[in-house]
Every structure is written in C-alpha cells, then in structure tokens.
Amino acid sequence: MKQKHTMHHSTIVDADPDTVWAEVRDPMKLVEIVSGDAVRNVGWAEGGTLERVPSRYDFTLVFCEGLVEQEVAGRNEVKRSSTYRAVAPTMGVDGYLATIRVRPITNDPDRSYFEWSRELAIADDADREVVDSIIAMMENQTDAVRDFFAPPKHRPTKPQSTKPQSTRR
Numbered sequence: 001m002k003q004k005h006t007m008h009h010s011t012i013v014d015a016d017p018d019t020v021w022a023e024v025r026d027p028m029k030l031v032e033i034v035s036g037d038a039v040r041n042v043g044w045a046e047g048g049t050l051e052r053v054p055s056r057y058d059f060t061l062v063f064c065e066g067l068v069e070q071e072v073a074g075r076n077e078v079k080r081s082s083t084y085r086a087v088a089p090t091m092g093v094d095g096y097l098a099t100i101r102v103r104p105i106t107n108d109p110d111r112s113y114f115e116w117s118r119e120l121a122i123a124d125d126a127d128r129e130v131v132d133s134i135i136a137m138m139e140n141q142t143d144a145v146r147d148f149f150a151p152p153k154h155r156p157t158k159p160q161s162t163k164p165q166s167t168r169r
Helices: 015-024 025-040 128-139 140-148
Strands: 004-014 039-044 055-062 064-076 083-088 091-104 112-122
Touching: 004 140, 015 025, 015 091, 015 112, 015 140, 025 039, 025 055, 025 140, 039 128, 064 128, 112 140, 128 140
Parallel strands: none
Antiparallel strands: 004 112, 039 055, 055 064, 064 083, 083 091, 091 112
C-alpha cells in the first residue's frame, strides 16, 4: 500500500471571486504566483491550452531539476474550481491530485475564500528529504495566492526632521 499525504489549505483573499478566478484558473499563472523563482520552463505541453480540458503542462523545480508533468483534468467555470493531476511520477511522488476552488464571501463581495486540496501518493523508495521539501513548498502556496492579491503596503513616509533649521546670515 502506497503512503499518502493529504493536505487542505484555505485562506481569505482581498479580491472578488471573479478577479481571483481569472488569475488562478490558468495553471501557468498559478504556478508563477505560488512558485516564483522556484520553477522554470513553465508551459503548455502536447498541444495543451488554457481552454482545452484535459490539457497538459510542465514545469521544472529549480531546487532539484525535477520535471513536473501535470494536466488540468477538470474545470467548472460556474463553481470556479479546477482539478489537476500528475501524469508522470516525479521525485518520489507517484501520484498527485489537487483541486482549487474560489468561493464568494456572502457578506463581503470584494473578498474571496480560496481553498486548495491535494493528495500525494509517495513512492516506497522516495528520497524523504526531496518529498519533504515538496510538501513544505506546497504548505506555503495558499499564502502566496493570498499575498498576490493583497493590497500594496503603504511605505511609511520619511519623518520630518525635528531639528531646527540653521539659517545663514
């Protein structure tokens, strides 16, 4: 029996559901939002496109040069949900299934509820350090979505000097 790791993360996002969905429904954008410099070569594969489901996409994890091959397996535009899965084993993960959802907050239409559920099947001979690194990275990705939509922080203005100005005469 394969070892499984299941996780569910959620957060409140400071943007309306349509705005959030417009970004996260696209796996290319989502991977960039949640992984930034930790990935490279993010792109559609085998003729995949945003509008075609199922559709394959790939990216490389920089820390271990591991190729991740996934596909959008299902998408529901009305319910703002997308399910994707691994199409090939990668770095000790034999199987991966994930679903993201964006839901409205009924009493605050300018904010959204974002949730991400995932299940990983871990290979018996997996390098635990690599798998633990992948899981640790995933644990922070919901926060990355939240932070992406956060309003810009105001920089404090430089305080005015309280020293009296010297005057030359």
